[in-house]
Structure formats: C-alpha cells, structure tokens
Amino acid sequence: xxxxxxxxxxxxxxxxxxxxxxxxxxxxxxxxxxxxxxxxxxxxxxxxxxxxxxxxxxxxxxxxxxxxxxxxxxxxxxxxxxxxxxxxxxxxxxxxxxxxxxxxxxxxxxxxx
Amino acid sequence: xxxxxxxxxxxxxxxxxxxxxxxxxxxxxxxxxxxxxxxxxxxxxxxxxxxxxxxxxxxxxxxxxxxxxxxxxxxxxxxxxxxxxxxxxxxxxxxxxxxxxxxxxxxxxxxxxxxx
Numbered sequence: 001x002x003x004x005x006x007x008x009x010x011x012x013x014x015x016x017x018x019x020x021x022x023x024x025x026x027x028x029x030x031x032x033x034x035x036x037x038x039x040x041x042x043x044x045x046x047x048x049x050x051x052x053x054x055x056x057x058x059x060x061x062x063x064x065x066x067x068x069x070x071x072x073x074x075x076x077x078x079x080x081x082x083x084x085x086x087x088x089x090x091x092x093x094x095x096x097x098x099x100x101x102x103x104x105x106x107x108x109x110x111x112x113x
Numbered sequence: 114x115x116x117x118x119x120x121x122x123x124x125x126x127x128x129x130x131x132x133x134x135x136x137x138x139x140x141x142x143x144x145x146x147x148x149x150x151x152x153x154x155x156x157x158x159x160x161x162x163x164x165x166x167x168x169x170x171x172x173x174x175x176x177x178x179x180x181x182x183x184x185x186x187x188x189x190x191x192x193x194x195x196x197x198x199x200x201x202x203x204x205x206x207x208x209x210x211x212x213x214x215x216x217x218x219x220x221x222x223x224x225x226x227x228x229x
Contacts (some may be wrong), residue, residue, distance in 0.1 A: 005173055009177050031215075033216065035217075037192070038174055040221070040222075041222075042117075042204050042206070042219030042221050042222050043158070043204075043217070043219050044176055044219070045216040045217065048215075049218055056216065058157075059216070075116075089156065091158065093158075093217075095215075098215050099146075099215055102160075102217060103160060104150070104157060104158035104159075104160075105157070106155075106156060106157045107156055107157070109156075
C-alpha cells in the first residue's frame with residue numbers, strides 16, 4: 001500500500017513569509033507525528049496527533065509553529081514569519097496507533113532565504 | 114530525560130567487512146522501545162527494527178543483527194558482509210512515554226560508507 005506522503009518535497013521561501021507543509025499518512029493510521037531534521041542531526045520531535053487532536057505539542061519551538069489535523073487524516077504544519085533558522089527537513093510519520101512503529105514520509109526540505 | 118548517544122559519527126569499511134554501529138541510551142522509563150532506522154542518500158527514513166525493553170533476545174535478519182543489553186543500556190547493530198548498498202546514515206532511537214505521545218528520541222546518527 002501507499003506510504004506516508006509529504007508535499008511539497010522542496011520549498012524555498014523568503015524570511016518573514018508564511019508556509020504550509022502537508023502530510024498524508026498511511027491509510028488507517030490514527031497517530032501522526034511531525035519531526036524536524038537539521039543538517040547532520042537526528043530528527044527532533046515537534047508534535048503528535050492522536051486522531052484530530054494534538055496530544056503532545058511539547059516539541060514546537062515557539063508560537064510561530066502550528067499544526068492541524070481537522071479530519072484525523074491529513075495534517076498541515078504551518079510556520080508563520082519564517083526565519084532562516086527554520087531551514088531544515090520536516091518529516092512526518094504515522095503509526096497504526098500509539099505504541100506501534102512509526103513510518104516516515106520522504107520529508108519536505110524547507111529553505112528560508 | 115531520554116537520550117540516545119551514537120558515538121561513531123562516521124565509519125568507512127570495504128565491501129564484505131563486518132561493521133558494528135553502537136548505540137547507548139538513557140531513560141527512566143521501565144517500559145520503552147528501541148529502534149534502528151536507515152536513511153539512504155535519498156533522505157527517507159526506513160524502519161529496520163523495533164525492540165521492547167522486556168525482550169533482550171538478540172535478533173538476526175539476513176545480514177543484519179542486533180544486540181540488546183539492558184545492563185549496559187546498549188542496542189548495537191551489526192551488518193555482516195557489508196555491501197555498497199548499505200551506505201547510509203543509521204539512526205538509533207528510543208521511544209519516550211513522556212507526554213503520552215510515544216515520540217521518538219533519536220541519536221545523531223552514524224554515517225556508514227561501504228567502499229567497493
């Protein structure tokens with residue numbers, strides 16, 4: 001079956017602009033995670049959804065970052081007033097439910113100029 | 114706090130050599146999971162294995178094997194008879210129950226290069 005998909009694969013924006021990154025999880029997976037990976041580092045947790053609600057957003061770096069999952073499937077990560085330090089690969093993962101293995105998408109490479 | 118340490122930043126071997134990637138973890142949870150993921154140059158993280166903290170049996174899958182030792186908080190990964198296609202960055206990860214999310218805490222990764 002289809003894996004986790006993420007769009008766009010690459011996004012270039014200017015400092016101060018607003019961006020949206022989309023994640024389409026594996027069909028039937030109720031748990032969805034966002035991670036951010038900087039160059040040469042391991043992924044770092046941002047936010048977790050169980051169904052439609054954000055059950056854990058402790059990894060969001062500040063209030064410029066926000067994510068939604070209105071129908072319990074597709075999720076959108078939104079970044080306001082982007083900064084150069086936001087440049088990274090944003091990874092989405094999904095799992096059948098909590099305590100199950102997380103499967104990752106290909107990521108969105110964000111570059112803020 | 115949960116922490117994963119992969120002390121080897123980069124390893125280079127010649128094809129057919131065996132190679133072991135080290136992983137040491139810290140957690141106060143009594144129940145946890147350990148993982149290995151592979152990230153080839155294409156960038157997508159590929160799941161390799163998940164291990165429950167109560168199961169210390171070693172596991173073998175083809176050329177891959179994993180050694181879990183709770184006494185030393187280590188979960189090492191060995192590739193036998195390495196191949197060029199094994200070249201990738203390998204991440205060890207620990208699932209954390211803090212916040213009830215089962216979020217993954219990753220090490221910084223070990224870049225493995227297998228030369229022909």
